[in-house]
Amino acid sequence: MKKTDTLFKLLMMVMLMSSCTVYQTVPIEVMQLEEIKLPEGVKRIGWLYRNFKYTEDTLQHYFRAGDVLRKDLANRKTDIDSIAASACLAAAARSFSTNGVNGNPVFFPADMMPRITGEKLSPIPDRLIRKIAQPAQAELIIALETLSWFYSHFPEDISGGEDFRQVEITGVWAIYDAETGAIKETRSMVDTVYWQGSEAGQEELPPRVPAIEMAAEYFGESFAKKFSSGWVQTDRIMMVPPLEEFRLAAELASKEEWDGAREIWERYAAGRFGKLAITARYNLALDAEIHDRYEDAVDMIVSASELAAEYKNRKEMDIVNRYRKILVARLEEIRRSEKPATP
Secondary structure, eight states: OHHHHHHHHHHHHHHHHHHOOEEEEEEEEEEEOOSOOOOTTOOOEEEEEEEEEETTOOOTTEEEETTEEEEOGGGTTSOHHHHHHHHHHHHHHHHHHHTTSOOOEEEOOTTSSOOEEESSOOOOOHHHHHHHHHHHTOSEEEEEEEEEEEEEEEOHHHHTSSOEEEEEEEEEEEEEETTTOOEEEEEEEEEEEEEETTTSOGGGSOOHHHHHHHHHHHHHHHHHGGGSOEEEEEEEEEEEOSOHHHHHHHHHHHTTOHHHHHHHHHHTOSGGGTHHHHHHHHHHHHHHHHTTOHHHHHHHHHHHHHHHHHHTOHHHHHHHHHHHHHHHHHHHHHHHHTSOOOO
């Protein structure tokens, strides 16, 4: 009888361990590092709209109303493209100034470059960059090579609730050395900006042209963020299996008592604890990231990933490997940021 009770308890423990792990969201702040470094000594930046359109970009005068594609006859004479490009460049330059990247912009007219349509986007010729930059005394030219946008409006009766509007926006940016005319960097970006009735009164939801202009400003600001660092909030996951000590560790972590939580996880990190060790190592990686010990975090998540592969638990492997990619990418970003900018 005693043996039967023991086996039953062991079986129940296995069932609990396999089915009742809680995945708790942990909000953390991480340093968003600059992706692009300006060369040393850049005092003035020229902001230019290239005015290139891909051949398939043919919906500039159309919008979506529910499931219907409509032509915007009311704004057929409005140069929405120039409005959007100007707003985008101005917002990017303004963010540069606000974030201390560069506060000395010079803007070229949005319609200065003739419209070019084609299948392939090639760099602006070196001699043309030098010709544009010289009178402006710019050391660098940042060109919005192409900008494409599409506005959609989903009324309440179609969206199934609140009025919903969105702008899908894509573009390509290029950075040119004004002295040589050579292209130094290109970035393609895609984004969607939307407005819902719950976030603003019906009268405040933007119509097509203002919405496109607002989306373009946001697009420019998003590009500018790549040149500066700042703290951003994001969510991570903590694994909490149905074991009292792990619940206690999670409670300690929620109170910012990480030393106590770490002590518990370290006790279960040895391989002999099996799946509990996977969880413990994963949570130790989270603890290391929160305390900016990224090399320790990567080492710990790699060991968790290797152990998870042995047990072939699909859900745990997915969560662990997803976090592994995040941590490896973060460590690579940090190492890149420590390297001096290429002159």
